[in-house]
Amino acid sequence: MTEQRYKAILAVIADGRTVSEVATDWGVCRRTMHRWLAQYEAEGLEGLSDRSRRPAHCPHQMPATIEAIVLEMRRSHRYWGAHRIAYELARKQVEPAPSESAVYRCLVRAAVIDPMTRRRRRETWKRWERAAPMELWQFDVVHGFLLSDGSSAKALTGIDDYSRFCISARLMARERTQAVCDGFSSALQAYGVPQQVLTDNGKVFTGRYAQPPVEVLFDRICRENGVDHILTMPRKPTTTGKIERFHRTLRAEFDTRQMFRNLKAAQEALDEWVTYYNTQRPHQSLGDRTPQTRFQAQGDQVRHELRRPQRNGEQWVSRLVARNGVVCVDSQHISVGKHYGGSSCDVLVTPGLFQFWAGNELLKTAARASAGEIRKKHAEGTAARR
Numbered sequence: 001m002t003e004q005r006y007k008a009i010l011a012v013i014a015d016g017r018t019v020s021e022v023a024t025d026w027g028v029c030r031r032t033m034h035r036w037l038a039q040y041e042a043e044g045l046e047g048l049s050d051r052s053r054r055p056a057h058c059p060h061q062m063p064a065t066i067e068a069i070v071l072e073m074r075r076s077h078r079y080w081g082a083h084r085i086a087y088e089l090a091r092k093q094v095e096p097a098p099s100e101s102a103v104y105r106c107l108v109r110a111a112v113i114d115p116m117t118r119r120r121r122r123e124t125w126k127r128w129e130r131a132a133p134m135e136l137w138q139f140d141v142v143h144g145f146l147l148s149d150g151s152s153a154k155a156l157t158g159i160d161d162y163s164r165f166c167i168s169a170r171l172m173a174r175e176r177t178q179a180v181c182d183g184f185s186s187a188l189q190a191y192g193v194p195q196q197v198l199t200d201n202g203k204v205f206t207g208r209y210a211q212p213p214v215e216v217l218f219d220r221i222c223r224e225n226g227v228d229h230i231l232t233m234p235r236k237p238t239t240t241g242k243i244e245r246f247h248r249t250l251r252a253e254f255d256t257r258q259m260f261r262n263l264k265a266a267q268e269a270l271d272e273w274v275t276y277y278n279t280q281r282p283h284q285s286l287g288d289r290t291p292q293t294r295f296q297a298q299g300d301q302v303r304h305e306l307r308r309p310q311r312n313g314e315q316w317v318s319r320l321v322a323r324n325g326v327v328c329v330d331s332q333h334i335s336v337g338k339h340y341g342g343s344s345c346d347v348l349v350t351p352g353l354f355q356f357w358a359g360n361e362l363l364k365t366a367a368r369a370s371a372g373e374i375r376k377k378h379a380e381g382t383a384a385r386r
Helices: 002-013 019-026 030-048 064-076 082-091 100-109 177-191 217-224 237-255 263-279 291-302
Strands: 136-146 152-160 166-172 196-199 228-231 316-320 326-329 332-335 344-349 353-358 361-367
Touching: 002 019, 002 030, 019 030, 064 082, 064 100, 082 100, 136 166, 136 177, 136 237, 152 177, 152 237, 152 263, 152 291, 166 177, 166 263, 177 217, 196 237, 217 228, 217 344, 237 263, 263 291, 316 326, 326 344, 332 353, 332 361
Parallel strands: 136 196, 196 228
Antiparallel strands: 136 152, 152 166, 316 344, 326 332, 344 353, 353 361
8 A cells, every 4th residue: 555655656756747637547536645745745655654543632532540440449349330330430529520331331441341232121111119108118038148157047128119228137047937027027116117018928928828828927917007918929020129129239239148157247247238228329210319318208207106906895806818708707708808818807896787807997897697795706817816
C-alpha cells in the first residue's frame, strides 16, 4: 500500500501530471491525493503508511483512575454488578461518575464478567406486590449454615412483601414445628400482626394436606391472631419468589459457605447482616432505597398489637373443618367452604344460632336445629382451650 501511494505521488511530482488525472487513474478522490502529498512532504516515505483510526480524544471514555476504582470494588465485592457499583460511586461522589453501562463495559473489558445478551422484558410482565407494608409476610426455611462440629443449621426467614424488610432470620439446629413457631411468634411480637402470611405446604407450616387434615401450631397461631394463612400451589415456587430471591442474596452476601463456631455465633453474625440488609443495603427493586425506609413509611399506620381472641366461655366450642368443608356441631352438619378444610374454627353457640369463626373472620351463621348444652367442647384434632 505504501509503494502504490508513492507511485501515485511520483506521477504528480516527477511526471508533472495533475492531481485530478492521477486521482482518477488510481480510483481515489482529489482530497485523498492532496493528503498523500502533504504526508509525504512532512514525513517522507514513512508518512504514507496506514495510521491508527483511533480518535485523539474520547470524551466518554472512562479515566484510568476510575476504572481502577471500579475493578477494586468488584474485587472486594464479587456479588456486586454494574448497577450496584455505579450506585456506590455516585453515593461516594466520585467525579466523573460513570454510568451503569460504562461500568458494565469496564467489567467486560477486564474479563471480570461475561457479556450477556440483553433480554427485553415482556410487555405483559407485571410485578406482583402488595400496596402497603404489613399486608403480607412471606416465610420459608433455608438450609446450609455450616457449624464447626460438622453439623449444619437451618433458618426460618421472613420478609414483608411490600418493603422486602426482613422480619425473621432465626437459626435452628433442626427444622421442627416448635422452633419455626417460636421464630414466627417473635416476629409478631417485634413488628405486629400482618393481614396475611404466605408459606409453602411444608409440614411445619400447615397440616391441611395431611391424612387426615389437622391444625398444626403455625396454623393455630395464625387463627388465634386473625392472620389469613395463604399456601402456595403445589410445585409453584415462583409464588414465594421474593423470599426465594432473599435467599439468593443471603447466600451470596452473607456467604453461607463460611463455617461458624456454634449456633450462637452463627446467629449473632446473621443478626448483624440482617441489620445491614434492612438499614443500609440499597434494594434495586425499591429504587435503591433500603427496606427500612419503605417499611416504616406506612407500617406504623397499619401495624397492630399481637392479640389472642378470648373465646373461653361456655358458649364457645372448637371444631375441625373436614376436607369437604363441613363442620359437625351437636349432630348438625354445616358447610363453611372447602378451602377451610383441615383448619380449626370456633363456634359461638346461642339458643337459636351457630356462628362459625376463623380468627376474626365470621365464616357463616346457621340456624340451630336443637336446644340444650353442647357437651363436647373440644373436637379431636384441635388444641385444648386454656
